Amino acid sequence: MATHGENLKRIAINSIDENAIFLQSVGEQLWQNPELSFEEYKAHDLLVSALEKHQFHVERSYLGIQTAFRATFGDSTGPNVCVICEYDALPDIGHACGHNLIAEAGLAAALGIKAALKVPGAPKGTLTVMGTPAEEASVGKILLTEKGAFNNVDFALIVHPYPANLSSPICYALLELQVTFCTAATNWEGSNALDAAVIAYNNVSVLRQQIMPGDRVHGVITNGGTSVAIVPSVTVMEWNARATTTERLRELEPKIISCFEAAAMAAGCSVEVKQLSPLCKDVLTNTKLASLYCENATQLGMSYDTKPTVTFSTDMGNVSYAVPSIHPMYIIGDGTQANHTREFTMVTNTPAAHHATLTAAKAVAMTTIDVLTTPETLEQIKAEFQQKANH
Ligand SMILES: [Zn+2]
Ligand SMILES: [Zn+2]
Structure with a gap:
């Protein structure tokens, strides 16, 4: 005989299947109306009305962020x-x-999950759907986390399309810096702000020999001067620094800053280093939640690679340091299309991708039911989180 949890999982799966055409049409409408970070007005309205139609209590423009929402x-x-x-x-x-x-x-x-919660005798639980804008700016979830959006959340789940199935991706911590070099005197006895930028670039190139595998530092000159006939008095660079852990990134940061300061000193310039956005943390995968997700996904016919693999940076990292979280990747396309390419755009609205998306969603619902039906599982998830996040 099927257990209570298995029955609830079956009900959740059936509900997703019954709503498949509607769900795919939502994914398709979003694809046809791409909107940039913090400009996702159509997406906000589409998702909010879909959730209201299904009896969720919706807070539009949640916590004062126009294109964020919370549905409960x-x-x-x-x-x-x-x-x-x-x-x-x-x-x-x-x-x-x-x-x-x-x-x-x-x-x-x-x-x-809602369908399962409605079953008489189902375990108690509150379901929150968090609409998080501006992931591509690595900032939406950071703002929401700082404003306390996850304060009453016990655990959080998201799935992300990718060229492979990964249950515990390594997502880099990320620091975005703007560096400005200035000089007051640009006659030939004075100094040249472009020299400082060039020296800074070379200093970081040398530093790369001494950084840990997995660390990444890359920069561009966004203002190298205005005319070849004028000694540049101001130059501006943008730099990204990444590391596989937030702790490691914090160790790397002063070494990079030293490269800029040394360059300024050598070229006789002043230097100003500005952080362009809040530090985006690495994703702290909750292994208990991830293993449940894997078991459920396997039952649905997906095969997951559980070894940690380096992927990209995401603002989900900051959520994962606030509450126990997972951020599994699921495959769409044939595994050769990479995120952030036109080729990937072509596979994010195919019948196969929608099918894979709903399968991943079923695994999320099943994982949630596992946690809600066995209180000791949530204890384990929280104990692991306490140990890792406060490390
Ligand atoms: Zn992206
Ligand atoms: Zn993404």
């Missing part, structure tokens, strides 16, 4: 599970990261 279902008792939607696109190449599918998956998982 349940009576605020029992654990609070948070399913996360992203929905921003990239300039020129549209939904090249498949966030239209992330929104579709979040909505699908929410409908599945």
Whole structure:
């Protein structure tokens, strides 16, 4: 005989299947109307009205962020599970990261979990769907986290399309810096701000020999001067630094700053280093949640690579340091299309991609049911989180 949890999982899966055409149409409409970070007005309205139609209590423009939303279902008792939607696109190449599918998956998982929660005798639980804008700017979830959006959340789940199935991706911590070199005297006895930029570039190139595998530092000169006939008095560079852990990135940061300061000193310039956005943390995968997700996904016919593999940076990192989280990647396309390319855009609205998205959403719903039906599992998840996040 099937257990209570298995019955609830079956109900969640059936609900996702019953709503498949509607869910796919949401993913498709998002794909056809790509919107940039913080400009996701159509996506916000589409998702909010879809959730209202399914009896969620919706807060539009959540916490004063215009294109964020929060939708809740349940009576605020029992654990609070948070399913996360992203929905921003990239300039020129549209939904090249498949966030239209992330929104579709979040909505699908929410409908599945809601159906299970409505069953008489189902465990108590509150379901939150968090609409998180501006992932491509690495900032939407950081703002939401700082504003306390996840304060009452017990655990959070998101799935992301990718060229492979990965249950525990390594997502880099990221620091974005703007560096400005200035000189007051630009006659030939004075100094040249472009020299400082060139020396800074070379200093970082040398530093790369001494950094850890997995660390990444890359920069461009965004202002190298205005005319070849004028000694540059101001130059501006932008730099990204990444590391596989937030701790490691904090160790790397002063070494990079020293490269800029040394360059300024050598060239006789002043230097100003500005952080362009809040530090984006690495993703702290909760291994208990990830293993449940894997088991469920395997039952649905997906085969997951559980070894940590380096992928990209995401603002989900900051959520993962606030509450226990997972950020599994699921495959779309044939494995040769990479995120942030036109080729990936072409596979984020195919029948196969929508199918894979709904399968990943089912695994999210099933994982949630596992946690809600076995209170000791949530204890384990929280104990692991406490140990890792406060390390
Ligand atoms: Zn992306
Ligand atoms: Zn993405």
